[in-house]
Amino acid sequence: MNGPQDLGGRMGFGPVAPEANEPLFHAPWEARALGITLACGALGHWNLDESRHARETLGPAVYYSSSYYEIWTRALMVLLQRHGLVSAGELAAGQAEAASPHPKRLTADRVPGVLARGTPYDRPLTASPRFAPGDRVRTRNAHPRGHTRLPTYLAGHLGVIESDHGGFVLPDSNAHGLGEAPGRLYTVVFDGVEVWGHDGEPGLTISADLWEGYLENA
Amino acid sequence: MPHDHHDHDHDNHLEPMDARVRALETILTRKGLVDPAAIDTIIDTYAHRVGPQNGAAVVARAWTDPAFAEFLARDATAAVASMGYCGRQGEHVQAVFNTPLQHNVIVCTLCSCYPWSLLGLPPVWYKSPAYRSRVVIEPRAVLAEFGLVLPAGQSVRVWDSTAEMRYLVVPMRPAGTEGWAPEALAALVTRESMVGTGLPQVPA
Numbered sequence: 001m002n003g004p005q006d007l008g009g010r011m012g013f014g015p016v017a018p019e020a021n022e023p024l025f026h027a028p029w030e031a032r033a034l035g036i037t038l039a040c041g042a043l044g045h046w047n048l049d050e051s052r053h054a055r056e057t058l059g060p061a062v063y064y065s066s067s068y069y070e071i072w073t074r075a076l077m078v079l080l081q082r083h084g085l086v087s088a089g090e091l092a093a094g095q096a097e098a099a100s101p102h103p104k105r106l107t108a109d110r111v112p113g114v115l116a117r118g119t120p121y122d123r124p125l126t127a128s129p130r131f132a133p134g135d136r137v138r139t140r141n142a143h144p145r146g147h148t149r150l151p152t153y154l155a156g157h158l159g160v161i162e163s164d165h166g167g168f169v170l171p172d173s174n175a176h177g178l179g180e181a182p183g184r185l186y187t188v189v190f191d192g193v194e195v196w197g198h199d200g201e202p203g204l205t206i207s208a209d210l211w212e213g214y215l216e217n218a
Numbered sequence: 219m220p221h222d223h224h225d226h227d228h229d230n231h232l233e234p235m236d237a238r239v240r241a242l243e244t245i246l247t248r249k250g251l252v253d254p255a256a257i258d259t260i261i262d263t264y265a266h267r268v269g270p271q272n273g274a275a276v277v278a279r280a281w282t283d284p285a286f287a288e289f290l291a292r293d294a295t296a297a298v299a300s301m302g303y304c305g306r307q308g309e310h311v312q313a314v315f316n317t318p319l320q321h322n323v324i325v326c327t328l329c330s331c332y333p334w335s336l337l338g339l340p341p342v343w344y345k346s347p348a349y350r351s352r353v354v355i356e357p358r359a360v361l362a363e364f365g366l367v368l369p370a371g372q373s374v375r376v377w378d379s380t381a382e383m384r385y386l387v388v389p390m391r392p393a394g395t396e397g398w399a400p401e402a403l404a405a406l407v408t409r410e411s412m413v414g415t416g417l418p419q420v421p422a
Contacts (some may be wrong), residue, residue, distance in 0.1 A: 008327035008378065009355045013348040016363045018415070022341050026267055029239040034264070035257030035341070036243055038306075043251060052329050068330060068345040070235055073242065086245060094241035101250035115263055118306040118335070121382040149380045151327050153354065159290040165310070168381060185381050192355075200355045203373045209381035 001145055004063035005056035008153035009196065026067075037076050037147040042106040042114055049175035053147040054078045123182035126165035130212055131186060135161045138218040139188070139210065147175035150214045154206070157195055157216050159188040162207065170211055173204040184212040226367040255368060271305045274407035275365045275388055275420075277315065278400040280313070290399035294386065298336060308335020308384055311338045314377060315388045316414075322374050322416030323361070325381040333384035337409055344413065354378060364415045387414045394421050 006011075025031045043053065054075035056063070063071060072129050080086040090096040106114060132156060141156035142148070165185040172179035192204030246252040257363040277300055281289040290297040298304070312332060314322040326332065327350045332340040343349050354361045357374045361367070368374065377385050390410040395403060398421075410416025 002228075005328055007347050007351040010347070010351040010409065013346070013351050016343050016346060016348045016352070016360055018341070018343040018364055022343075024339060026238065026342070029236040031265075031306075032243055032257060033235075033239050035260040036239070036246060036252055037258050038260050039252040040246065055329065064347065067235075068342070073235070073239055077242065080246075085251060086249065090245055091242070091406055094245070096245045096248045099249045102342070105250055105253055106251050106256045108259045111256050111259040114306075115268075116305040118304065118309040119407070120309045122310060132300045149328060151378065151380060152325070156380075162310075165383060171381075185383075196355055201358050204355075204357065205373065205375040206378060207375065208378040209383050211381070214404070218358075 001053075001056060001147065002152050003011060004058075004060040004142055005052075005054040007150050008151045030067075030069040030137065033076075035075045037072050038115075039106045040076060040080065040085075043085070043102055043104050045085065046079050047174055049147060049169070049171040050177070051075060051079065052065055052171070053175040054082075056147070100202065121169045122165075123167040123180060125182060125184060127184070129163045129184055131164070131215065133161050134165060136218040137161060137188060139214055139217040140216060142214065144172065148172050148214075150210060151208065153195060154190060154208055154210075157190055159190040159194070162187045162189045165209070168211070170213070172211075172213075185209055186212065186215070190214070220406035264295060264334075264339050268305075268335060270407075270409040270412065271334075271404070272338075273333070273409075273412045274404040275400070276303065276313075276386065277388050277407045277412065278303060278404035282390055282397075282398075282400050282401070287388075290388070298386075303335050305335050308333050309321055309333070310383050311336070311386060312383050313386045313388050316373075316390050318390070320374060321368050321374050321414065322385075323353060323357050323374060323376050324379060324385045324387060325350060325376060327351070327354055328378075331379035331382075331384065333386055336384075336386050337412060343415075361415060364410060366416055377391075387412050389418050392420050393420050 055071050058074055058114060077091055081088055138158050141153055167182040168185040170181040172185045173179055187207050188210050191206045192200040195206060247254055248300050280290050291311045295313040316322055321340055330340050330345040354376050357376055406418040411418045
């Protein structure tokens with residue numbers, strides 16, 4: 001979706017302002033927000049793509065006025081309600097009746113294993129590749145209303161296939177509970193002038209990792 | 219954006235968010251959905267075990283061990299796993315090597331994808347709309363805000379992390395470090411140098 005998250009080339013956000021000796025967390029609640037987000041994800045009711053889509057659909061005003069852990073927390077509350085784990089009434093009241101543990105509740109002893117395994121997203125494919133390194137491709141001029149990982153600044157542009165990573169879970173499907181629908185993932189390289197005309201810095205090259213379904217022959 | 223202006227952030231966001239997250243954790247704990255001890259362990263992992271020291275060890279080894287550097291270039295996921303670095307937000311890794319002709323910079327314009335297993339949690343600037351919007355159109359201007367001015371003859375390649383590939387920049391080894399042990403070299407490798415917004419420290 002052409003939502004507030006789709007930031008490549010947007011203007012008006014000011015300087016980057018990196019913070020010297022930045023602390024890992026800027027307040028204790030940020031650490032707890034990280035922890036509860038990961039722990040709730042481990043319950044298995046949603047996947048990473050649905051999480052990302054919940055964040056990008058918070059609305060532009062909320063997205064741009066919230067810190068990243070605030071975005072995570074707000075999206076987590078959406079996901080908990082959508083999947084029937086917590087009610088709006090419970091969130092409003094700030095309390096809930098005690099319940100027995102969820103069968104997949106993440107316990108401290110399981111944390112190292114869960115974090116060390118991660119969630120690999122590569123999948124076997126039977127179809128042979130449509131494109132090979134060196135092929136010229138054009139990204140689709142696509143503007144889906146749902147989740148996608150083709151940024152708008154790269155939609156409809158000419159690029160060159162650099163590498164083939166094999167099959168990966170397709171976020172456009174997986175985010176909406178429509179299955180993993182794995183597709184082939186390529187690194188595609190774009191010349192800065194192709195993307196920005198002469199309004200980008202000279203000599204710039206950009207690459208992105210794009211699914212086969214995002215690409216057409218050029 | 220909020221974290222770019224910290225004092226302002228304190229006034230407007232921190233205390234309501236503190237209360238909101240406390241209430242949420244209480245509800246989730248009562249309902250048997252989270253275990254506060256597990257949250258402590260997650261926080262401890264990223265505070266003490268998984269951070270940019272991991273990526274720095276990989277870079278220092280690549281500088282000193284040509285066979286490992288070749289392995290890292292060919293199959294970074296396996297190469298970093300051989301050093302024990304794997305897992306969440308590092309399931310699929312590619313290493314990109316700076317050269318005198320090309321400097322590499324990593325971004326995620328669509329969210330904040332970052333190689334957690336090698337660099338830990340991303341800094342606020344990496345997640346900020348300012349960085350994510352600008353580095354794909356004017357990277358040199360952005361790098362200058364980090365104090366990094368590249369030579370005119372070195373082109374810039376920006377890698378937008380739009381899928382589950384996670385990128386580690388391998389900076390060029392600083393001059394004057396001939397014969398240094400990997401442990402001493404790793405101390406020169408900053409987080410920013412592995413994202414492409416900085417260079418390794420120069421030995422004194």
